[in-house]
Amino acid sequence: MSTYRAFEATGVRNVQLVERELVDPAPGQVRLRVEACGVCHTDVLAVEGLRADPSLPIVPGHEIVGVIDAVGAGVTAWHLGDRVGVGFLNGHCGECEPCRRGNFVNCFNQAQTGTSTDGGYAEVAYARASGLVRIPQGLSAIDAAPLLCAGLTTFVALQRGGNQGRLTRRSTGHRRPGASCAAVRTQPRVPRGRCGTRYREGALRTTVGRTRVHRQQHHRSR
Ligand SMILES: [Zn+2]
Ligand SMILES: [Zn+2]
Structure with missing residues (x-):
């Protein structure tokens, strides 16, 4: 039996290194060899036991970058060796009403990586093909992984x-x-009046409303 190592969250504030059995991906899924997985605040849901049944072990981590090493039945768009990312949404079903309307984020049949299905704090992870994004070869896994969740917000x-x-x-x-x-x-933008004059530096600290007053006063004084 082939195995891979994974960090499981069990109970409350307990994470342990375990050996998992390596199995083939289910139909519609792929299996990844994880290159990197970002750490996100949502991982607290798993680690603190804020789940329906904290006694069931779960592998946290939903900012996964990896290389596909097995594809399940019915997967045609992805192949062995493809470098991909997986975020919090583990792949939509494509059949429920929200999916048929193109509203994939609110799919009724979508697992949450690292919360309701195993995530990326492991050597291997699984995901639906519909949940994958392609990762460019020139982008390192460590740089790309956070972009799959909180980094995207930034x-x-x-x-x-x-x-x-x-x-x-x-x-x-x-x-x-x-x-x-x-x-x-962000880089401060030095405001200019209609005349092209740069305002004094202090104006940068004013609110939008005060800046408007400042501009009016500035132009009135000229
Ligand atoms: Zn759906
Ligand atoms: Zn996240």
């Missing part, structure tokens, strides 16, 4: 707040488990 904060010139905090934990806190400091 990226979105940079993308949407990069022009604000102030500390941007985004908290989307209510929609994306684990992405509860990501704070980034």
